[in-house]
Amino acid sequence: MSTITMANALNQALRDSIAEDENVLVFGEDVGTLGGVFRITDGLTRDFGEDRCFDTPLAEAGIVGFALGMCLTGFRPVVEMQFDAFAYPAFEQIASHVAKMRNRTAGKVTLPMVIRVPYAGGIGGVEHHCDSSEGYYAHTPGLKVVTPSTPADAYSLLREAIADPDPVVFMEPKVLYWSKADLELPATTEPFGRAAVRRNGTDVTLVTYGPSVPTALKAAEAAQEEGWNVEVIDLRTIVPFDDETVVESVRRTGRCVVVSEAQGFGGVAGEVAARVTERCFHSLEAPVLRVSGLDIPYPAPKLEHTYLPGVERILDAIARLQWDDVPDLHHAGAGATA
Amino acid sequence: METTLAPGGVAAHLLPSPRPVQLLDPDGSLAEQPTDAHHYELPSAERLLHVWRGMVIGRRLDVQSTALTKQGRLAVYPGSRGQEACQVGAVQAITERDWMFPTYRESVALFTRGVDPVEALTLLRGDAHCGYDPIAHKTAPQCTPLSTQLVHAAGAAHGEKRRGSDAVALAFIGDGATSEGDFHEALNFAAVFSAPVIFFVQNNKYAISVPLAKQSKAPALAYKGIGYGIRSEQIDGNDPAAVLAVMDAAVEHARGGNGPFLIEAHTYRMDAHTNADDASRYRTADEVSAWLAKDPLSRLQTYLTAGGHLDDAGVRDAEQEAEERAADLRDRMNAEPQVDPMSLFDHVFAEPTPQQQEQRAMVQAELHAESEEQA
Numbered sequence: 057m058s059t060i061t062m063a064n065a066l067n068q069a070l071r072d073s074i075a076e077d078e079n080v081l082v083f084g085e086d087v088g089t090l091g092g093v094f095r096i097t098d099g100l101t102r103d104f105g106e107d108r109c110f111d112t113p114l115a116e117a118g119i120v121g122f123a124l125g126m127c128l129t130g131f132r133p134v135v136e137m138q139f140d141a142f143a144y145p146a147f148e149q150i151a152s153h154v155a156k157m158r159n160r161t162a163g164k165v166t167l168p169m170v171i172r173v174p175y176a177g178g179i180g181g182v183e184h185h186c187d188s189s190e191g192y193y194a195h196t197p198g199l200k201v202v203t204p205s206t207p208a209d210a211y212s213l214l215r216e217a218i219a220d221p222d223p224v225v226f227m228e229p230k231v232l233y234w235s236k237a238d239l240e241l242p243a244t245t246e247p248f249g250r251a252a253v254r255r256n257g258t259d260v261t262l263v264t265y266g267p268s269v270p271t272a273l274k275a276a277e278a279a280q281e282e283g284w285n286v287e288v289i290d291l292r293t294i295v296p297f298d299d300e301t302v303v304e305s306v307r308r309t310g311r312c313v314v315v316s317e318a319q320g321f322g323g324v325a326g327e328v329a330a331r332v333t334e335r336c337f338h339s340l341e342a343p344v345l346r347v348s349g350l351d352i353p354y355p356a357p358k359l360e361h362t363y364l365p366g367v368e369r370i371l372d373a374i375a376r377l378q379w380d381d382v383p384d385l386h387h388a389g390a391g392a393t394a
Numbered sequence: 395m396e397t398t399l400a401p402g403g404v405a406a407h408l409l410p411s412p413r414p415v416q417l418l419d420p421d422g423s424l425a426e427q428p429t430d431a432h433h434y435e436l437p438s439a440e441r442l443l444h445v446w447r448g449m450v451i452g453r454r455l456d457v458q459s460t461a462l463t464k465q466g467r468l469a470v471y472p473g474s475r476g477q478e479a480c481q482v483g484a485v486q487a488i489t490e491r492d493w494m495f496p497t498y499r500e501s502v503a504l505f506t507r508g509v510d511p512v513e514a515l516t517l518l519r520g521d522a523h524c525g526y527d528p529i530a531h532k533t534a535p536q537c538t539p540l541s542t543q544l545v546h547a548a549g550a551a552h553g554e555k556r557r558g559s560d561a562v563a564l565a566f567i568g569d570g571a572t573s574e575g576d577f578h579e580a581l582n583f584a585a586v587f588s589a590p591v592i593f594f595v596q597n598n599k600y601a602i603s604v605p606l607a608k609q610s611k612a613p614a615l616a617y618k619g620i621g622y623g624i625r626s627e628q629i630d631g632n633d634p635a636a637v638l639a640v641m642d643a644a645v646e647h648a649r650g651g652n653g654p655f656l657i658e659a660h661t662y663r664m665d666a667h668t669n670a671d672d673a674s675r676y677r678t679a680d681e682v683s684a685w686l687a688k689d690p691l692s693r694l695q696t697y698l699t700a701g702g703h704l705d706d707a708g709v710r711d712a713e714q715e716a717e718e719r720a721a722d723l724r725d726r727m728n729a730e731p732q733v734d735p736m737s738l739f740d741h742v743f744a745e746p747t748p749q750q751q752e753q754r755a756m757v758q759a760e761l762h763a764e765s766e767e768q769a
């Protein structure tokens with residue numbers, strides 16, 4: 057066992073994938089000599105050569121389109137978008153081509169590519185460096201959307217993403233890059249489509265993913281002191297979605313709060329809330345609430361703590377789950393909208 | 395558009411000089427002019443003095459900004475050191491009625507433009523996304539998504555023309571960003587609509603860690619103009635006289651109704667990409683010190699001093715003003731401003747949506763509860 061950060065785990069997953077499969081290639085902006093601005097590709101060019109890990113011209117549409125072309129010749133590209141908001145130039149390629157190719161060609165052309173996206177905030181980044189863009193991808197059929205919250209999952213899910221026959225948007229919570237765990241690599245965790253119960257509880261289910269998992273766990277600890285026994289579910293893969301684990305938990309607890317850092321309106325949290333309501337209506341003691349980012353552009357660093365859904369907002373939402381049968385939906389309002 | 399048929403190719407008048415235009419050599423002497431280059435007049439000593447003074451002040455404020463970053467006063471700072479001739483010279487060649495489209499790199503250009511340094515640094519300080527009034531300064535917010543600002547510049551230039559004004563737009567961009575699709579779309583739009591925009595590429599040799607050789611196989615980035623029908627030039631970007639002279643020609647070209655102009659300025663980023671970057675991972679100390687010898691500020695100072703346009707008293711006077719402005723910047727940046735969380739909802743729409751109003755009430759209630767707790 058050794059202490060491993062999420063960044064180390066991702067780097068090792070890339071290394072092991074490159075070593076095991078000669079078709080795996082890593083490319084993007086600054087991923088070569090520099091090792092990426094977050095050092096996720098550190099040392100890959102040095103250790104495996106320019107053929108396996110290389111810098112490209114600075115053009116995201118080009119990177120993703122080029123990767124698609126290489127897939128046609130049997131390669132398995134793992135490309136890096138430097139930051140969430142800098143993947144937008146590639147959106148055309150992703151939404152119109154990467155996501156649709158298998159469908160358009162009736163399965164004759166498949167795209168085993170991984171698009172790595174460092175995402176979300178909480179690191180004091182200036183504008184365009186903190187977007188939670190998972191909703192755009194999750195809303196696009198044909199893309200798997202994966203987001204680890206632990207070093208073990210970072211390793212295992214990235215290995216699985218690279219081995220997957222379909223395109224995977226692999227969303228890495230920047231704020232967790234330096235989070236640590238005692239771990240032996242290689243590690244294999246649950247496969248795609250399986251959520252993880254990070255904390256068992258009986259009174260409320262918090263459903264969350266990515267950067268919000270540690271916050272939800274903190275909130276669960278704090279709730280314990282107030283007498284609520286909170287279960288925390290980490291989705292791990294947004295697409296495919298694990299209805300089974302979520303539904304089993306909410307039917308048992310009867311209450312559910314969805315926590316996500318992304319803006320709430322039209323987002324993944326709303327999808328989760330709808331699915332839970334559709335499947336657990338008769339078990340629910342209270343409406344499913346959402347605690348999410350405010351519906352504003354991600355703010356400047358000095359105000360990000362006001363934007364981010366924190367422990368207090370989660371506790372507040374839990375408190376509003378009709379414990380004494382008094383509906384109080386209008387108490388604090390949105391960010392946690394009924 | 396008239397096409398000159400020249401031996402070796404069509405539209406030769408669009409092509410840049412074969413080597414970067416240089417009027418002052420690195421030693422501060424008048425550079426010999428090759429016969430195959432476009433000809434540019436040396437700007438007057440008075441204007442060069444003005445550029446020099448702007449560079450003295452710009453560099454001092456840039457160094458101050460780097461120091462403030464080390465003290466934790468700025469979230470991040472992409473330095474301009476080494477690129478002052480480009481930023482000061484280009485901005486001094488346009489007027490207040492013209493537009494400017496800066497990137498994150500252009501702090502010195504903003505200082506030169508007359509934007510209060512504290513306002514210019516607001517983005518990087520982390521208080522707000524833009525600290526100055528873009529309309530009042532005719533200066534767009536500093537742009538981070540690379541190359542996207544160029545299309546805006548083309549549109550603004552075209553808009554001015556449609557309004558009957560003779561204003562032009564000056565748009566900055568880096569070498570790496572010329573690989574983005576928007577660079578090419580902007581050049582094409584500007585050319586097709588004959589928009590009076592000057593695309594000013596500061597080729598500082600790196601896009602973070604990626605050297606130009608991995609970015610482009612063009613003989614020089616200035617050659618990218620001809621494919622769009624755009625008159626182009628390449629210059630020694632560390633020669634303030636060349637920057638000013640070629641910018642003058644570009645402004646005259648654009649203002650005169652001849653459409654866009656592309657300038658590639660060969661320069662060098664003396665500091666790391668930002669304070670968060672470790673440049674030793676991708677370039678050698680020798681390479682950096684070789685560029686010190688081509689310093690744009692000392693080059694012009696030597697020329698002006700040798701020609702009797704500048705004396706010790708003049709140098710002291712400019713340095714004193716630079717010190718005063720740096721001290722003012724330091725003092726004002728050391729005062730921690732109060733950023734009001736309630737302002738978060740102010741400017742998303744003219745009218746907040748009902749959902750935003752609910753969220754606003756929630757934040758208000760939270761702040762209220764917090765202040766009760768503290769009381």
Ligand SMILES: Cc1ncc(C[n+]2csc(CCOP(=O)(O)OP(=O)(O)O)c2C)c(N)n1
Nearest residue numbers: 142499538539540568569570571600601602
């Ligand atoms: C669309 C987009 N992709 C990636 C980035 C991340 N990024 C910021 S600066 C930079 C390098 C830019 O290099 P260059 O254009 O040469 O300008 P310089 O920083 O050297 O002035 C990169 C890749 C970005 N800001 N926008």
Ligand SMILES: [Mg+2]
Nearest residue numbers: 568569600601
């Ligand atoms: Mg550059």
